[in-house]
Amino acid sequence: xxxxxxxxxxxxxxxxxxxxxxxxxxxxxxxxxxxxxxxxxxxxxxxxxxxxxxxxxxxxxxxxxxxxxxxxxxxxxxxxxxxxxxxxxxxxxxxxxxxxxxxxxxxxxxxxxxxxxxxxxxxxxxxxxxxxxxxxxxxxxxxxxxxxxxxxxxxxxxxxxxxxxxxxxxxxxxxxxxxxxxxxxxxxxxxxxxxxxxxxxxxxxxxxxxxxxxxxxxxxxxxxxxxxxxxxxxxxxxxxxxxxxxxxxxxxxxxxxxxxxxxxxxxxxxxxxxxxxxxxxxxxxxxxxxxxxxxxxxxxxxxxxxxxxxxxxxxxxxxxxxxxxxxxxxxxxx
Amino acid sequence: xxxxxxxxxxxxxxxxxxxxxxxxxxxxxxxxxxxxxxxxxxxxxxxxxxxxxxxxxxxxxxxxxxxxxxxxxxxxxxxxxxxxxxxxxxxxxxxxxxxxxxxxxxxxxxxxxxxxxxxxxxxxxxxxxxxxxxxxxxxxxxxxxxxxxxxxxxxxxxxxxxxxxxxxxxxxxxxxxxxxxxxxxxxxxxxxxxxxxxxxxxxxxxxxxxxxxxxxxxxxxxxxxxxxxxxxxxxxxxxxxxxxxxxxxxxxxxxxxxxxxxxxxxxxxxxxxxxxxxxxxxxxxxxxxxxxxxxxxxxxxxxxxxxxxxxxxxxxxxxxxxxxxxxxxxxxxx
Numbered sequence: 001x002x003x004x005x006x007x008x009x010x011x012x013x014x015x016x017x018x019x020x021x022x023x024x025x026x027x028x029x030x031x032x033x034x035x036x037x038x039x040x041x042x043x044x045x046x047x048x049x050x051x052x053x054x055x056x057x058x059x060x061x062x063x064x065x066x067x068x069x070x071x072x073x074x075x076x077x078x079x080x081x082x083x084x085x086x087x088x089x090x091x092x093x094x095x096x097x098x099x100x101x102x103x104x105x106x107x108x109x110x111x112x113x114x115x116x117x118x119x120x121x122x123x124x125x126x127x128x129x130x131x132x133x134x135x136x137x138x139x140x141x142x143x144x145x146x147x148x149x150x151x152x153x154x155x156x157x158x159x160x161x162x163x164x165x166x167x168x169x170x171x172x173x174x175x176x177x178x179x180x181x182x183x184x185x186x187x188x189x190x191x192x193x194x195x196x197x198x199x200x201x202x203x204x205x206x207x208x209x210x211x212x213x214x215x216x217x218x219x220x221x222x223x224x225x226x227x228x229x230x231x232x233x234x235x236x237x238x239x240x241x242x243x244x245x246x247x248x249x250x251x252x253x254x255x256x257x258x259x260x261x262x263x264x265x266x267x268x269x270x271x272x273x274x275x276x277x278x279x280x281x282x283x284x285x286x287x288x289x290x291x292x293x294x295x296x297x298x299x300x301x302x303x304x305x306x307x308x309x310x311x312x313x314x315x316x317x318x319x320x321x322x323x324x325x326x327x328x329x330x331x332x333x334x
Numbered sequence: 335x336x337x338x339x340x341x342x343x344x345x346x347x348x349x350x351x352x353x354x355x356x357x358x359x360x361x362x363x364x365x366x367x368x369x370x371x372x373x374x375x376x377x378x379x380x381x382x383x384x385x386x387x388x389x390x391x392x393x394x395x396x397x398x399x400x401x402x403x404x405x406x407x408x409x410x411x412x413x414x415x416x417x418x419x420x421x422x423x424x425x426x427x428x429x430x431x432x433x434x435x436x437x438x439x440x441x442x443x444x445x446x447x448x449x450x451x452x453x454x455x456x457x458x459x460x461x462x463x464x465x466x467x468x469x470x471x472x473x474x475x476x477x478x479x480x481x482x483x484x485x486x487x488x489x490x491x492x493x494x495x496x497x498x499x500x501x502x503x504x505x506x507x508x509x510x511x512x513x514x515x516x517x518x519x520x521x522x523x524x525x526x527x528x529x530x531x532x533x534x535x536x537x538x539x540x541x542x543x544x545x546x547x548x549x550x551x552x553x554x555x556x557x558x559x560x561x562x563x564x565x566x567x568x569x570x571x572x573x574x575x576x577x578x579x580x581x582x583x584x585x586x587x588x589x590x591x592x593x594x595x596x597x598x599x600x601x602x603x604x605x606x607x608x609x610x611x612x613x614x615x616x617x618x619x620x621x622x623x624x625x626x627x628x629x630x631x632x633x634x635x636x637x638x639x640x641x642x643x644x645x646x647x648x649x650x651x652x653x654x655x656x657x658x659x660x661x662x663x664x665x666x667x668x
Contacts, residue, residue, distance in 0.1 A: 006435065009436060009439065010424075010456065013440060014442075036369075043419070043454060043470075044455060047425060047459045047468055049462070052461070052462065053459070085377070087470055090344075108344075109348060118356055119348035120356060120367070124344075125387070127386070127463060128385055128463050129462050129464060130462065132425070132461070134381055134423050138377070
């Protein structure tokens with residue numbers, strides 16, 4: 001059973017109890033409930049498990065604490081919201097290293113401060129299987145600005161908010177004990193200390209031109225397939241439109257592999273993935289003119305049902321390949 | 335480092351970011367934030383870990399799913415609130431039993447339906463150390479009715495809302511493979527399928543006579559010590575006022591042990607622990623006249639700093655014993 005089938009089965013059971021103030025339940029980056037006439041509350045929960053999501057041997061505890069907050073806050077950014085509060089449940093093996101835990105907590109506190117959200121609760125439990133962290137983040141935003149995964153329209157241009165595959169490449173280098181090669185520092189950093197795109201998410205939500213949005217946590221192929229599924233559409237992505245990244249190419253060369261799999265199915269970039277009508281291009285450019293952010297148009301929404309990758313080389317026989325969900329799945333690959 | 339020291343260290347770090355809408359952060363059963371002029375939101379997170387908090391060999395999955403929700407909702411009941419929404423993060427070992435997971439989900443759904451709260455989000459992760467469940471519950475209530483752990487006054491009578499030690503005794507019997515003895519069914523049930531006291535909690539909050547309240551999750555000695563700590567007071571508990579329970583005595587006799595440790599430090603009863611001025615006795619009795627609930631006055635709040643147990647036998651040399659925090663601590667006993 002794949003993760004998404006399991007979630008669907010749980011979701012089917014969950015729908016027995018309804019609530020009039022629930023605007024969006026399971027299936028998007030956050031659940032959305034009505035706060036008052038103008039505002040909504042956003043909720044997301046995420047669990048990070050040692051040896052599945054992080055490796056203590058090369059992940060400094062303070063950066064790990066920051067990352068735990070960032071990946072959770074990224075779900076708020078994915079709706080265009082503002083993070084407000086955080087709950088933090090920490091599982092620790094018997095005989096844990098106190099100094100390590102305090103550094104982890106420092107990281108959590110620093111990230112909270114960075115994002116302007118307040119740690120309001122939590123618990124600690126014994127955890128025989130290694131360190132685990134469950135975080136629940138609560139956000140707020142104007143009701144009429146919320147950006148969902150659904151809402152994309154055929155013909156929309158698909159954008160990503162930054163470089164792709166850096167976290168996956170950085171992780172690969174760290175795993176192979178190449179974490180000392182200074183020139184790749186930006187790649188390690190992408191894995192060890194990602195940032196949630198809260199500011200950009202808010203701007204995009206306020207712009208009024210975005211039809212659908214989510215964050216890139218499981219890789220472009222998987223996440224775009226989710227957005228397509230919720231919007232009842234397909235998508236075409238062009239290899240030659242994926243962001244160029246000389247540093248990523250250097251790492252690929254060093255590791256004797258292609259950079260494309262990192263870009264298309266490497267997870268944890270925590271950039272924003274969103275769709276806009278083609279006439280909105282100018283407005284988007286104005287939006288990021290001051291911040292210097294670069295937005296990359298990587299493809300187009302279609303009336304199909306698949307995510308298709310069109311590769312560079314026109315002589316390839318299988319130039320167009322279906323890539324839906326060919327990203328990281330927590331239980332099954334492929 | 336004990337759990338409460340660790341939480342204090344994390345709390346100290348958390349306080350760097352403040353929020354004007356935060357009414358109560360770490361340190362009570364729930365965090366409390368302002369929703370609007372009249373209402374507050376309540377938040378609690380809890381993690382249950384296999385082989386620490388539950389044993390799959392004797393815990394039926396549907397009851398385990400219900401319990402995961404109940405123990406979390408109990409934190410909402412502890413403030414006098416109404417549960418509204420639930421987020422559920424499930425960690426599963428590789429090769430998990432799908433049928434087991436679906437039964438667990440059925441239990442979660444049934445408990446949500448029972449408490450009138452809606453499952454609005456969650457995630458699933460791989461978990462090498464066994465099944466883990468993190469739940470975040472969101473509640474609501476009238477701002478002026480919230481009952482905190484602080485607020486108790488010296489001279490207040492201390493009440494518990496039901497029998498004590500049943501869950502601990504039931505767990506002991508189940509561990510010793512005595513789960514087939516029918517006459518102890520109520521004790522097993524107390525461990526396997528506890529209920530959160532939402533209805534009673536709401537009545538107590540609305541009554542206006544309760545000074546401080548919390549739920550009994552870690553045992554009377556530990557939980558009362560927390561309430562004392564937050565109220566800047568001490569407490570005296572009288573052994574002869576603890577609820578009498580013939581079934582508990584039978585189990586103690588069978589296992590050749592005393593029932594007192596179960597009552598005083600057995601965890602997971604999920605009854606309410608609260609303090610009221612002595613003149614409120616009649617009002618309390620009226621409150622439960624219809625429901626048939628029995629409220630037990632077990633002691634008195636004092637100006638001291640310790641929780642003291644006064645034992646039955648007046649001839650005992652150490653008749654008065656300090657018992658603060660002599661309950662279950664997740665990392666250290668004693």
